[in-house]
Amino acid sequence: MTELLAVITITLLAVISPGPDFAMVTRNSLILSRRAGVLTSLGIGLGVLVHVTYTLVGVGMLIQQSLWLFNVIKIVGAGYLVYLGMKMLRSSPTSTQATSTVVPLSDAAALRTGILTNALNPKTTVFIVSLFMQVVHPETPLTVQIGYGAFISAAHMVWFSLVALCFSAGAVRDRLLAVRHWIDRIFGGLLVGFGVLLAVARGAR
Secondary structure: OHHHHHHHHHHHHHHHOOOHHHHHHHHHHHHOOHHHHHHHHHHHHHHHHHHHHHHHOOHHHHHHHOHHHHHHHHHHHHHHHHHHHHHHHOOOOOOHHHHOOOOOOOHHHHHHHHHHHHHOOHHHHHHHHHHHHHHOOOOOOHHHHHHHHHHHHHHHHHHHHHHHHHHOOHHHHHHHHHHHHHHHHHHHHHHHHHHHHHHHOOOOO
């Protein structure tokens, strides 16, 4: 019971902590649509399962013990965040008529964005690997550990879906679409910042 409470508490605290996932869901919900935001949220939950899967099969221990492997993951993940951020920063002002019609993101693209944003986030790597290596006992049955992973994934999906619903609501979103290029630049700057901080972080495994 103590282990379960620890997993639930740590997961909830980690989920609500602002980061690249929050920035991406908020941006897609504001700029694109509620559907895009929710699908991005579901993708984030699926990205969590990537971390859970390699941790349960033992790769997580290898990552924890291998500095070079962790650094490769960190640089790839940071590079992806910077890439996304630079795309947003290059957005340009458009006419009022053009901003009222936003080019939609396909369902597959929104889902893929969520998956990659989370799966390539080294902070999530640290969170999942540390949780299973330091909180979950080695003798805990595999089925229970899988259940923990499913809960962590579901918690991400639910929380970020709520975020998507909040930021895609009604008149506020309609007004913000008039300055969508500035919103893109703000969230682009945040993603670039997250990427740079992750890339230069040392000893934070």
